[in-house]
């Protein structure tokens with residue numbers, strides 16, 4: 001076995017841009033840890049990093065190009081996929097001009113070579129592109145107004161601070177490399193204040209947590225500023241010599257008393273006093289702004305007063321001080337390679353309103369949409385409108401890793417490599433280092449980097465020679481500003497390079513504004529609109545702790561998103577912890593599971609963003625598509641919602657699980673999303689079955705390795721079969737899956753028997769005429785391949801109707817009694833379950849199946865795994881629809 005360690009950097013949408021070490025054994029990635037030699041991140045890497053290996057090899061990852069034909073995805077060659085894209089681009093350019101192509105470049109990965117994607121479109125003649133941000137635009141725009149240019153303190157300079165204010169910043173979840181720095185400051189007696197309407201994980205680091213009203217941060221900053229001024233503790237020299245607009249700003253402060261400001265901020269006056277005292281008694285104070293602050297229409301009304309607080313308190317241009325927000329991740333590159341100069345400037349759409357912009361586009365309308373490094377259908381606001389817009393395009397091309405919400409609306413799926421399969425360079429929006437991106441493993445399957453995709457695509461156009469240069473030649477060109485600072489590509493392959501950026505910006509107190517001075521906000525006319533009683537809570541869709549944005553798989557989703565509400569508010573609304581609730585906004589509604597928390601503000605509803613709509617988590621179905629007044633950011637937090645208990649649980653389902661290896665999977669999740677509440681019983685583990693069906697409306701019996709005819713090994717079978725009959729006699733639907741189907745047949749008097757063979761893998765079956773007419777399969781059409789894993793079968797009970805027939809094993813689905821269904825195939829599987837079952841074979845973990853190993857050898861599994869993402873996706877789609885139909889029968 002050969003083991004190698006490769007130095008690389010994390011390129012995910014995260015400010016840390018950690019230095020990493022990838023460990024590879026025989027060509028396979030086996031370890032991913034922080035690089036202890038990185039000068040800033042120093043071996044730190046978050047808990048999401050180790051999990052990334054699983055993402056690289058996920059059974060849901062799409063690793064072959066695909067094209068949708070007649071509504072169905074089909075695996076095709078790269079040539080076929082790229083020919084289709086290139087031919088459509090040419091037709092669109094000829095007929096409607098290049099602006100009929102929309103290039104949506106997301107911020108999922110921001111490496112140097114990805115700048116060239118835009119270069120390709122500019123060579124093509126230009127295309128419609130996006131501007132604005134789903135994240136930090138408003139903060140950057142606001143700080144540009146105050147400082148002339150947003151420049152942050154080097155994170156290591158925070159070690160010089162005697163206090164740190166984490167203003168809507170949550171380093172424990174989203175900026176982990178700051179945590180050791182904060183701990184060091186605390187260890188030597190420094191103070192930490194967290195200001196956040198939500199209770200983030202970083203509250204654990206804080207000496208004090210201030211919870212302002214969402215969007216009320218500016219008033220809090222003004223109140224603290226007034227207290228500093230009242231104490232005569234302001235930095236007079238800075239105000240008089242190095243700033244402009246101070247008189248106007250002081251006049252704005254004069255309009256309010258401290259009490260009024262605190263009331264507008266939604267905090268007690270004592271909070272403003274604690275904050276002011278921190279600045280006055282524990283300076284220098286480093287204020288670190290988080291991304292939540294940007295998510296308001298008038299975000300500048302918060303950020304500019306915070307900048308002003310930094311200025312009045314004497315923390316600008318001071319070691320250990322500053323108001324730091326972020327860094328320019330595209331700053332270190334030569335911008336000519338974006339290619340903007342190649343063709344006249346083309347149309348641009350505002351990212352926060354992408355759906356509306358596409359729908360309103362005229363002369364030309366958008367005909368082709370090309371998406372890279374983004375999942376706008378999930379991450380951008382008002383996703384219903386975006387779905388409508390994408391649905392109108394003639395061709396949607398998606399370069400990505402998974403069949404996510406955006407991929408679901410695409411016509412061409414181009415499988416992209418992860419950063420572990422690429423050579424590149426990456427700068428950070430959280431610090432001053434550029435890091436190497438070194439390929440650790442060969443591309444998985446047929447995946448290609450975006451660079452290589454556009455390289456191949458360019459060869460189909462007359463400008464091929466402009467684009468087609470080797471990776472290193474491009475990096476030499478793009479990174480030329482870094483070489484001018486003393487870097488070189490060879491060294492950058494080995495270690496991170498610190499850019500020529502100040503540890504302490506504006507130390508000489510000159511600013512790149514017209515006057516050369518810091519600029520105070522001189523106008524402040526906030527609109528105080530009365531809240532809408534119908535939607536009493538601000539929806540805060542915060543960054544998730546366990547994942548980056550929408551980076552997840554279908555199998556990783558819980559059935560419903562979790563929303564957290566103040567416990568008293570929940571009680572007032574007739575809701576309790578764990579209950580299913582309906583969250584409604586003016587543009588959509590989402591079902592969710594409620595978490596009640598006594599320690600929350602009463603006017604917010606908090607949820608982690610990034611869950612997929614197709615997995616029942618589409619929180620952006622609720623958010624409004626609007627833009628911030630400064631910086632073209634997305635005011636996600638302007639959305640107000642109502643929360644109510646589900647009028648009543650639609651159905652109470654008893655779920656009988658016979659084996660830990662055969663969970664309810666997609667069937668379970670689909671029932672829960674459809675409004676059912678499920679009670680799980682594991683009789684094989686000694687849990688008791690209910691005597692009667694009275695407390696339930698339906699019964700699901702899952703699979704397991706037991707033989708349905710072997711009561712000695714499973715003494716609970718007779719009781720379970722009696723229960724299945726009783727449910728049916730009471731007109732309460734039963735669904736039996738695999739072992740559950742065999743038990744259902746036996747419960748209705750049929751024989752079950754061993755086949756002396758194993759049926760395993762995704763198998764195509766056909767609906768019988770009776771099946772086509774059955775309400776369970778209404779609107780289903782042709783069946784996809786469905787997962788089989790059984791060595792027993794059954795006769796059809798008397799009076800049963802066969803609904804699905806197989807070739808190798810005929811009885812695949814039947815209806816019996818009043819309303820009972822047996823499924824021999826495992827319609828419930830998700831990718832995690834199938835992967836587990838494949839591994840049971842591969843590792844020879846189950847003796848029972850050892851004799852079948854020769855039938856299901858490496859070639860079988862290789863072929864199955866290559867197609868797994870699609871097989872599972874189609875099976876899940878089928879399962880969701882069948883489960884919905886079954887639930888209709890339950891509800892009646």
Ligand code: SF4
Pocket residue numbers: 010011012014015016017018044045046047048049176177548
């Ligand atoms: S996700 Fe962020 S914290 Fe985690 S390894 Fe990547 S850069 Fe570091």
